[in-house]
């Protein structure tokens with residue numbers, strides 16, 4: 062209230078006209094003014110060049126009805142467009158009519174009295190004001206990517222929650238359990254997915270925070286995960302294992318045939334055309350263990366050179382992988398269990414995923430070894446946020462990773478601790494359109 066009535070409103074920073082989100086461009090001298098497109102054929106954040114930071118978030122549609130989900134997606138889109146443009150925003154708090162709605166379900170007179178004023182805070186009137194922590198930072202190449210989990214179509218009990226069960230794309234499958242999976246349920250799954258990527262960490266977090274404020278009791282945060290990627294001064298970004306990651310078939314170096322391998326086409330429901338399917342895996346890497354392996358042996362695990370990223374037997378990072386190359390004794394130069402040999406399209410009937418990787422660092426966790434030499438200490442909870450976009454996970458991630466999970470030498474150093482699959486629909490075409498409109502119409 063203070064801000065909107067005070068100096069900032071006087072400067073014309075924030076204004077709400079008929080509920081629309083409007084505002085001035087924000088950006089101080091030197092701030093990144095580069096904005097990514099929000100509207101178009103495809104959502105941003107899929108093939109967009111990797112930003113420095115990401116905040117991933119999944120929401121459960123706890124108490125929502127179909128009309129709430131429609132209103133939410135309209136509000137997410139409206140707010141998302143303003144955030145990506147780098148504008149200071151008015152948060153369009155979603156309020157369901159009090160009678161028979163959330164307020165009635167809350168069950169107390171006090172809740173009824175206050176819930177009509179706000180979903181964000183049942184003890185005080187809500188504010189739609191921008192929280193302003195991104196004020197002055199500019200667009201920072203923010204992208205927002207929205208996805209639908211299986212729960213948008215069917216409840217956990219198999220019920221038709223929002224009348225959309227028949228519209229569930231066959232490609233939106235549950236993943237099988239893979240060998241070695243150690244998935245934490247609380248960090249996995251979710252009904253709605255929101256991926257914010259930006260060159261500034263606070264811009265990315267602000268976007269998720271603002272969108273989560275729209276209706277926290279209807280779209281309840283299930284999990285969030287922060288990630289980062291180095292600046293591109295060193296070429297293809299390196300992951301925490303120290304290797305260039307994204308040399309081939311990634312958003313950094315995309316395959317030429319995106320229409321074939323990435324974007325959904327006529328094989329599925331019309332509302333997904335131009336969209337894609339995301340498989341998210343949080344993969345913890347035992348960095349301490351990895352750091353004890355000599356670099357030339359690390360190269361045999363990956364199948365590429367550590368410094369330059371060339372395939373073993375090749376010279377340049379972008380040389381084709383020669384799986385038949387052998388040394389003088391007839392041994393394959395790229396070992397049978399090397400990661401790139403097993404993951405390459407040549408070994409998977411041409412199957413391709415478009416990878417978009419971020420590293421993560423969730424701090425440390427204690428470990429204890431109760432055998433000689435007895436020791437205890439802390440180990441990193443760090444690794445890779447593996448975002449694989451594809452046209453159909455049944456023909457891409459699932460067969461590729463089924464093979465990797467059995468034989469990949471990398472498995473000695475990695476553990477998959479979180480997982481989710483989302484249908485990522487096409488973008489809103491322009492102002493007035495909203496993400497998911499074709500699904501709900």
Ligand code: HEM
Pocket residue numbers: 300302304305306307308309310311342344345346363365382400401404405406414444445447458461462465471475
């Ligand atoms: C912590 C886990 C992982 C690490 C550190 C890692 C690292 C790498 C590295 C260094 C490369 C070579 C550079 C490049 O081509 O980009 C690569 C390639 C690749 N990785 Fe991974 N990876 C991991 C997990 C996975 C998983 C779970 C899959 C699942 C399908 C996968 C699929 C691929 C594919 C398809 C390629 C490209 C192969 C090609 O097109 O030649 N990776 N990865």
